[in-house]
Amino acid sequence: MGLKAKLEELKTKGLVDIQAADDQRQLNEIRVKLLGKKGPLTEVLRGMKDLSAAERPQVGEFANKIKTELATAIDQQLQVLDQKSLQQRLAHETVDVTLPGRQAQVGTPHILNQVIDDLEDLFIGLGYEVIDGPEVETDHYNFEMMNIPKDHPARDMQDTFYITDELLMRTHTSPNQARTLETHDFSKGPLKMISPGRVFRRDNDDATHSHQFNQIEGLVIDHHVTMADLKGTLEVVARHVFGDEREIRLRPSYFPFTEPSIEVDISCFACGGKGCSVCKHTGWIEVLGAGMVHPNVLRGAGVDPVEFGGFAFGLGPDRFAMLKYGVNDIREFYQNDLRFLHQFQREVK
Incomplete structure (x- = not known):
């Protein structure tokens, strides 16, 4: 059998095999088998050395034509297989758009953020x-x-986390008050501010202490501000958070930045002041510290303590949340246990 006949036979058999290929892997094996360096086409062409000089160009041209026909047939079959695969995937992955969708889970603010946001709204309403x-x-x-x-x-x-001799992680949000006091223009009105944020102290982590917690400090500076103004403000806060029936009492205390200084207790919301385990049978629960701003703090910020005065207070949203919702361990707020956090979900507007 001559080379041309062998090539023609090879083409015919190759086209049949190509048409019979069911997937891309099988088609690729046929490509390698027919057109590879060790394939039958190459083997046939090796016999060209036995042809005369006149026959070689004719057989070579014929061989290239067959090689092109086979390569074209393989590409066409590949397109057919790709289209077939796509149709199978579309049929398998068909989505019924008339089915009701799955409702997405909507998150809710962390309980501490809820308490902080609520207090911020209250104070913004107070100016x-x-x-x-x-x-x-x-x-x-x-x-x-x-x-x-x-x-x-x-x-x-x-107990403070120092970074250098001068830099540290703030232990309270009072520095915000000092910075604002330095720059406030009292010709435009009094200073009334709160400073919420995280603070850091090298405390042992236990049920009531954490190395990181939240704080909201307030400051009011103006002419003729009195302890009565402070007491009235704190009554509004206590009744807003713990209920309209709450009463407060003030006890003498000490803070370096206020004079006089006070601790503030609220009547127990669990027993109404009669005495229970929540208030340790005293009828009162300590909630925050406050006082009239120390003259040295005013002088340090360039404010005349003879002309101006005011009050400051500091409360802990973590402690407020523990008292309001009966949480016994402050660490629960920071452990990201969804079983705990889901108890404080609220409707997101």
Whole structure:
């Protein structure tokens, strides 16, 4: 059998095999078998060395034509298989668009954020500004501007994360008050602000303490501000958070940045002041500290303490949430246990 006849036979058999291929893997094996270096087409062409010089060009041209026909047939079959595969996938992945959709889960703010947002709304309604500030603070604003010099024993009350001798993680949000007090223009009106945010202290983590917690501090500076103004403000806060029946009492205390200083208790919301395990049978629950701004704090910010005065207070949203919702361990707020957090879901408007 001559080379041309062998090539013609090879083409005929190859076209049949190509048409019979059911998938891309099988088609690729046929491509390698027919057109590869060790395939029958190459093997036939090796016999060209035995042809005369006149026959070689004719057979070579014929061989290239067959090679092109086979390659074209393979490409066409590949397109057919691709289309077939696509149709199978479309049939398998068909979606019934008339079916009702799956309802997406909508999150809700963390319970601590809910408490903070609620208090912010309350104070904004009372005419306060919400002032934010850096969590990495300087010793100057965190302590010295708060009437706590480097040798003051009150620093022992606030175990501090120091980054350098001057930089630290703020132990309270009071530095925001100092910064704002320095720049406030009293010719445009009084200063009424709250400073919410995270604070950091090197506390042992237990049921009532954490190395990180939230704080909201408030500051009011104006002419003729009195302790009565402070008491009235704190009554509004206590009744807003814990109920309209709540009463408050003020007890003398000590803070370096206020004078006089007070601790604030609310009548127990669990027993109505009769005495129970929540209030340790006293009828009262301690909730925050406050006082009249110390003259040294005003002087440090360039404010005349003879002309201006005011009050400051600091409350813990974490503690408020623990008391309001009966949470016994502050660490629950930070462990991201959905079983715990789902108890405080609210409707998202």
